[in-house]
Amino acid sequence: MIAFLLALALMTVPASPASATPNAYADTTDADTSTVNPLPFYPGNVQVTDVDGRMIAFVERPAEAGEDAPVLLFVHGLGSNLSLWRHQVDAFPEYRVLALDLPGFGLSEKEDVPATMPFFAETVVGFLDAMNIEKATYVGASMGGQVGLHVALEHGDRLNGLVLMSPAGIETFSEKDSQAIRSMMSAEGIMASTDAQVQQSVALNFHEYTEGYDWLVKQRHALSERDDFAAYAEANAKAVSGMLDGPVYERLSEIDVPTLVLFGAGDKLIPNRYLHPEQSPQSIADSAKAAMPDARVEVVEDAGHLIMIERPERFDELLRSMLDGQEASESSE
Numbered sequence: 001m002i003a004f005l006l007a008l009a010l011m012t013v014p015a016s017p018a019s020a021t022p023n024a025y026a027d028t029t030d031a032d033t034s035t036v037n038p039l040p041f042y043p044g045n046v047q048v049t050d051v052d053g054r055m056i057a058f059v060e061r062p063a064e065a066g067e068d069a070p071v072l073l074f075v076h077g078l079g080s081n082l083s084l085w086r087h088q089v090d091a092f093p094e095y096r097v098l099a100l101d102l103p104g105f106g107l108s109e110k111e112d113v114p115a116t117m118p119f120f121a122e123t124v125v126g127f128l129d130a131m132n133i134e135k136a137t138y139v140g141a142s143m144g145g146q147v148g149l150h151v152a153l154e155h156g157d158r159l160n161g162l163v164l165m166s167p168a169g170i171e172t173f174s175e176k177d178s179q180a181i182r183s184m185m186s187a188e189g190i191m192a193s194t195d196a197q198v199q200q201s202v203a204l205n206f207h208e209y210t211e212g213y214d215w216l217v218k219q220r221h222a223l224s225e226r227d228d229f230a231a232y233a234e235a236n237a238k239a240v241s242g243m244l245d246g247p248v249y250e251r252l253s254e255i256d257v258p259t260l261v262l263f264g265a266g267d268k269l270i271p272n273r274y275l276h277p278e279q280s281p282q283s284i285a286d287s288a289k290a291a292m293p294d295a296r297v298e299v300v301e302d303a304g305h306l307i308m309i310e311r312p313e314r315f316d317e318l319l320r321s322m323l324d325g326q327e328a329s330e331s332s333e
Contacts, residue, residue, distance in 0.1 A: 037226065039107060041219050043086040043099075046107055051126040057107035058082065058100040058127070064093045070160065070323075071133050074099040075124065077142030077168075078243070079236055081106025083219075084141055087312045092320070098136075100127055102147070104235025110228045115238035117169075117246030121150035128158060137161040137323065142269075142305065143168050143239060149248045152255045161258045161326050163319060166270055166305045169248045170261075170288045177275050178244045185240045187233035195221055207266030207304035252291035259295035260322045261288045262315070264303035296322065 038046070048055050059082060063069030072095045074085040082099035083106075089097055102120055104113035113119075124147065128136060137160045140148035145167025152162050173181070193201075195217050202216045203209040223229060263270070263281040271279035282299055289297040300307050300314055308315040 037107070039081070039083075039219060039226075040222050041086075041215060042081075042083050042107075043089050048107075049127070049130045051123055051130055054103050054123075055109040056100055056103065056123070056127055056130075058098055059089060061089055061093075061097040063096040067096075069094060069096045070326075071096045071098065071136035072323075073124070073128070073133075073136040073138050075102065075138065075140040075144035075147060076105065077140075077144045077166075078239055079105070080141075084306070085139075085308065088139075088308060088316065088319075091312075091316050092323075095323075098131065100124075102144075104232060104239065110231035110235055113231075113235045113238065114242075115235050116242040117146055117150045117248075118154075119242070120147040121154060124148075124151050125155050125158060134158070135160050137163065137326070139163040139165070139319065140167065141165045141308070143243055145169065146243055146246065146248065149252070149255070150246065152257055152259075153248065153251055156255065156257050159257045161260070161322060162255070163260045163262075163322065164288075165262045165307055165315070166264060166267060167261065167288075168243050168270070169246070170252075170284050170291070171271050171276065171279070172247065172249050173244060173272075173275065177272075180275075181244060182241055185237050187230065187237045190233040190236055191224070191230065204268045205305045206310055207264060207302055208310075213309075249287075249291060252288075255292060255295075258322065258326060259292055260318065261285065261292070261295050261297045262307055262318060263288075263297075263299050264305060264307045264310070265299050265301045266304045269305045 043059055046057050046059055048057050050056070072092055074082065074088060074097070076082055076084040081101045085099045089099055101108035103123055104110045104115055124138070135158055138148045138151060140163070142165070145164035146169035148162055148164060149167065149169050152159055198220045199214070199217045202213060206213065223232065263285045265281055267281045270281065271284050285297050285299050289295065298318060300311055303311045
């Protein structure tokens with residue numbers, strides 16, 4: 001269980017394939033944004049906006065077609081930040097693309113974050129309001145997927161579609177299991193983790209780990225040297241409890257927006273292999289399909305938890321297929 005919890009707490013932004021330029025995105029935070037202290041490997045031009053009194057960091061790629069283009073919103077998972085989507089940010093030029101850092105993570109404000117799933121969901125809706133966006137297609141990874149489920153359940157009218165990649169919230173836990181997870185998680189433990197422990201945890205996010213992902217440890221080390229690292233650690237510990245306290249599986253049949261669910265066949269984090277050794281990514285995918293019969297559910301081969309990094313072309317293909325289906329449906333109405 002320790003390895004699983006470390007992977008949850010220490011999971012940081014995923015890396016590019018080994019063939020990519022190692023420092024292609026290093027230290028590219030917008031210098032004009034004086035309130036943002038940059039982290040390495042961000043996809044450039046970080047902006048900030050106020051959402052309910054909190055500073056939220058984000059990046060935006062305007063659509064080639066102009067302001068009336070449909071919107072794609074990417075949301076990261078536990079312990080990570082918007083750099084998770086650095087490949088996808090530039091892969092959909094016909095869309096207005098945004099990726100944000102949730103409160104407590106990345107370059108967003110970190111102090112006194114409640115870190116519940118409803119809180120994060122309301123932050124997402126507040127961000128759409130701040131950006132004058134009526135509706136978007138929401139793409140969430142891991143914890144970001146569970147946040148997206150809450151958005152769809154409470155604010156489905158703000159979504160054109162919902163994409164859940166390796167989502168938390170499908171696998172369920174008993175109260176005994178939840179108590180065990182909580183007892184193993186603390187901000188102090190996160191802060192005391194060494195680079196070697198971080199690297200071991202990062203490796204659990206991939207079906208096959210390569211040296212091309214080593215820069216995740218470098219970014220996590222840079223994060224540990226920031227003044228807000230203690231607040232980040234606290235937000236992570238709270239978010240684990242927030243995920244356990246925000247179950248949604250019994251309500252999934254209420255979701256009424258086009259939905260795509262993706263799991264990696266080699267996912268080492270979902271299901272929890274210590275608490276649920278009898279389960280598999282395929283069985284969790286089957287549970288998702290049973291709860292959301294109208295959703296498209298895919299299990300991607302040769303991929304772990306971070307499909308969009310390990311199999312970016314396949315991830316983009318599946319996402320684009322859904323988006324094309326939305327456009328076809330809208331044009332026929």
